[in-house]
Amino acid sequence: MTNEDQNSKIAKKFGIITPPVIQTPAEQPSQISQIFTGWANYVKDRFDALDPKIKELSESRLKSCDVCHMRSGLKCDPKKQGKNIKTGNTVNGCGCNIAAKTMSPGSSCPLGKWENIQQ
Secondary structure, three states: OHHHHHHHHHHHHHHOOOOOOOOOOOOOOHHHHHHHHHHHHHHHHHHHHHHHHHHHHHHHHHHHOOOOOOEEEEEEOOOOEEOOOOOOOOOOOOEEEHHHHHHHOOOOOOOOOOOOOOO
């Protein structure tokens, strides 16, 4: 018997109504979590300790970023605008360091050129 079943049995015994368990969809990682993960993976890469799958993901994403008009130096320039290829909405660059952002599986391109990958 699981804890949940046992708790329900006890609640019923004392006339307590327990609310149903509500399943919520997986959420996108918070922005701070994405930033932390990207920079942590960036550091791991400098020590050749990065998961090869993350390295491959980053290299694939960088191919889009390297030729993007919104790139200014090492950043996705928040002063530049472009159309998201999926929504058609005009968006600004995110301002992120591109090398670190591409190493965060939970991050996505503001232009929709690459998506977040939930782990």
